[in-house]
Amino acid sequence: MEQLLQHLLNGLLLGATYSLLGIGLTLVFGLMNVVNFAHGEFYTLGAYAVFAALVGASVSFFVAIPLAIAVGAALGALCERVLLRPLRDESIDTVMLVMIGLWIAMQNAELLGWGGVAKSVGTPFSTQPVVLGHVSVSPLRIFVFVVSAAFIVGAHLLLARTKLGRAMRATFQDRETAALMGVSIERIHTITFAFGAGLAAAAGALLGPVFLLYPSMGDLASLKAFSVVILGGLGNFAGAALGGIVLGVAEELGAGYVSSGYRDAVGFVIIVAVLLLRPSGLFARAERVG
Amino acid sequence: MNRVITSMALLVLGLVTALPALAQTGEPIKIGVIQPLSGPVAASGNYVRMGTEIARDWINARGGVLGRQVQLLIEDNKSDPKEAATAAEKLIVRDKVPVIMGAWGSSMTLAAMPKLEEYGVPMVVETSSAASITKRGNPWVFRISPPSEMEALGLEKYLKDFGIKQADFLAVNTDWGRGAATAFGDLLKRSGAAVGATEFMDQAATDMNAQITKIKAGTSDTLFLTTGVEQITLVLKQAQEQRLARKVITTGGSSSPSQLIKQAGPAAEGTYHILFFTPWFPEAMPDGKLAKTFVDEWNKRGHPFEGLTEGFRGHDGIMTAADAIKLAGKPDPKAVRDALWKVNIMGVNGPIRFEKDGPAGKESGQSKPSIFIVQIRDGKIALPTFAAKK
Numbered sequence: 001m002e003q004l005l006q007h008l009l010n011g012l013l014l015g016a017t018y019s020l021l022g023i024g025l026t027l028v029f030g031l032m033n034v035v036n037f038a039h040g041e042f043y044t045l046g047a048y049a050v051f052a053a054l055v056g057a058s059v060s061f062f063v064a065i066p067l068a069i070a071v072g073a074a075l076g077a078l079c080e081r082v083l084l085r086p087l088r089d090e091s092i093d094t095v096m097l098v099m100i101g102l103w104i105a106m107q108n109a110e111l112l113g114w115g116g117v118a119k120s121v122g123t124p125f126s127t128q129p130v131v132l133g134h135v136s137v138s139p140l141r142i143f144v145f146v147v148s149a150a151f152i153v154g155a156h157l158l159l160a161r162t163k164l165g166r167a168m169r170a171t172f173q174d175r176e177t178a179a180l181m182g183v184s185i186e187r188i189h190t191i192t193f194a195f196g197a198g199l200a201a202a203a204g205a206l207l208g209p210v211f212l213l214y215p216s217m218g219d220l221a222s223l224k225a226f227s228v229v230i231l232g233g234l235g236n237f238a239g240a241a242l243g244g245i246v247l248g249v250a251e252e253l254g255a256g257y258v259s260s261g262y263r264d265a266v267g268f269v270i271i272v273a274v275l276l277l278r279p280s281g282l283f284a285r286a287e288r289v290g
Numbered sequence: 291m292n293r294v295i296t297s298m299a300l301l302v303l304g305l306v307t308a309l310p311a312l313a314q315t316g317e318p319i320k321i322g323v324i325q326p327l328s329g330p331v332a333a334s335g336n337y338v339r340m341g342t343e344i345a346r347d348w349i350n351a352r353g354g355v356l357g358r359q360v361q362l363l364i365e366d367n368k369s370d371p372k373e374a375a376t377a378a379e380k381l382i383v384r385d386k387v388p389v390i391m392g393a394w395g396s397s398m399t400l401a402a403m404p405k406l407e408e409y410g411v412p413m414v415v416e417t418s419s420a421a422s423i424t425k426r427g428n429p430w431v432f433r434i435s436p437p438s439e440m441e442a443l444g445l446e447k448y449l450k451d452f453g454i455k456q457a458d459f460l461a462v463n464t465d466w467g468r469g470a471a472t473a474f475g476d477l478l479k480r481s482g483a484a485v486g487a488t489e490f491m492d493q494a495a496t497d498m499n500a501q502i503t504k505i506k507a508g509t510s511d512t513l514f515l516t517t518g519v520e521q522i523t524l525v526l527k528q529a530q531e532q533r534l535a536r537k538v539i540t541t542g543g544s545s546s547p548s549q550l551i552k553q554a555g556p557a558a559e560g561t562y563h564i565l566f567f568t569p570w571f572p573e574a575m576p577d578g579k580l581a582k583t584f585v586d587e588w589n590k591r592g593h594p595f596e597g598l599t600e601g602f603r604g605h606d607g608i609m610t611a612a613d614a615i616k617l618a619g620k621p622d623p624k625a626v627r628d629a630l631w632k633v634n635i636m637g638v639n640g641p642i643r644f645e646k647d648g649p650a651g652k653e654s655g656q657s658k659p660s661i662f663i664v665q666i667r668d669g670k671i672a673l674p675t676f677a678a679k680k
Binding site: 131219 | 332
């Protein structure tokens with residue numbers, strides 16, 4: 001029982017970060033019809049930006065995180081302007097190839113800039129765990145969980161409640177009509193991509209200090225983000241948020257009670273099952289973006 | 291007139307035939323190196339690379355090999371077995387190297403091995419621990435690192451001091467990790483201790499909480515941890531978060547304890563590490579003077595001190611390859627392979643000499659390296675109290 005509680009807690013903490021990774025990817029796909037293969041690279045960028053801010057500019061950890069998010073969003077906006085805008089009416093395959101190119105270019109730039117050796121980021125949090133009955137958790141992981149949850153809720157409110165969110169959803173539903181209603185399509189696309197990149201950078205900024213930083217860290221993040229998006233249904237915001245938790249808990253329980261050697265396989269078995277039985281995602285009936 | 295033309299023709303002919311020979315003496319001798327310079331285990335690969343460069347510079351300062359300079363062609367296998375095979379093929383086919391050193395991880399080495407047999411080029415294996423590497427019957431493989439079984443035997447004399455009653459295993463899900471879990475598990479069972487849980491983690495995994503929770507639910511007193519320094523750091527930190535009370539012993543010699551002190555801090559306190567070089571006490575090595583010179587050179591170059599426990603492998607591997615080329619008398623793969631059997635040098639780790647291992651007729655070479663054990667105590671590296679007494 002104690003073991004189960006700890007597993008569930010671990011799964012929840014891990015799942016929340018998967019959700020954060022997934023919503024950025026699903027947003028960009030849902031609103032722009034762009035499969036962002038470079039999503040994991042914005043994650044890496046966020047992590048290294050925190051490292052640079054802490055070591056280079058020696059700012060506080062709590063300042064470094066928003067800074068990293070800003071860097072991620074700014075680079076996202078730039079990528080949209082330079083790479084995606086000229087390809088607006090191209091087929092999704094062309095755009096996909098460009099995004100794969102961006103992924104490779106960004107990862108190698110990181111390798112060139114930071115070297116292949118892993119770096120670790122210090123935080124102001126104590127390394128002593130918080131003990132709740134029989135389970136324990138590090139203060140940093142609690143912080144990451146709370147901030148991740150805040151980002152997910154914040155992103156949802158932005159989409160559902162604000163004028164900007166409505167414009168984003170309108171653009172997704174019908175670009176021409178939205179344009180006729182006075183929505184600046186160009187601006188919405190730039191903002192959406194910057195938003196997705198910023199969310200990935202946020203995940204990197206939060207998780208970099210929990211784990212270690214190395215140039216190919218984004219590959220695992222991308223893999224998980226894609227898993228979450230498929231699980232929740234492409235373009236489905238709530239699906240991605242819940243899908244992350246489902247994946248995190250499933251991996252954790254699979255490793256704990258089935259076999260740790262097949263930990264990642266557990267996630268993929270669920271994805272295959274979802275694709276077979278509910279091809280539009282586990283939460284297809286939940287609210288869709290747009 | 292005729293005689294002039296004849297002599298001129300002869301002169302030209304002589305020059306033409308002499309030219310390639312002339313050009314060859316000037317051309318450097320190439321040695322291929324395959325290491326993980328990026329990806330999840332990049333720290334180790336980069337440290338090994340630094341060691342190979344020291345060996346190269348030392349050899350060249352002494353006049354090179356066969357009167358020619360040594361040139362290293364270093365390829366990145368990106369911590370990926372597929373890339374290791376590609377790198378081996380590139381070094382052999384395009385660069386025509388007579389010998390390769392690599393490829394750090396067992397899975398990477400195993401993936402490159404068929405290429406060695408296909409093209410007939412020998413490889414000095416500097417790090418990999420999986421038994422299968424020298425048991426597969428690949429006569430082009432010469433290993434200077436200990437297989438996990440040999441490492442386990444090195445630990446055997448301390449088993450009583452550790453007082454292990456039951457141990458768990460947490461290992462990277464590769465040929466190395468799986469092999470080590472089996473080898474150390476067998477040793478424990480032979481000596482009457484029990485084996486509890488055996489858990490694995492993907493090489494790129496960062497969150498090992500599930501495995502730790504599962505291990506914590508058991509009743510073992512010791513945890514054997516087999517993976518690269520990056521994952522060791524994460525496991526130790528996460529084990530501290532979950533208050534896992536176990537004696538931790540890392541195997542494979544890739545734990546870079548000084549890096550653990552820096553990156554894992556108090557979470558690394560009390561852990562034991564099996565190593566093949568103890569740069570904190572170089573004088574304790576079989577050739578203390580060589581070990582000391584190597585440490586000094588490493589520091590002089592500004593390389594991170596924590597990399598020394600991996601870096602020496604690069605030095606020893608290149609010295610082995612260069613000595614074989616010298617003994618062969620020419621940089622020809624087949625001749626170098628035959629000469630590797632005659633290598634008898636002193637490396638930073640100790641004497642390097644190959645004995646036959648694997649199926650008869652197709653044996654690989656296996657050297658018998660020295661094995662050490664250290665502990666992180668009070669944030670410093672120390673010999674375990676029981677080892678210090680002996």
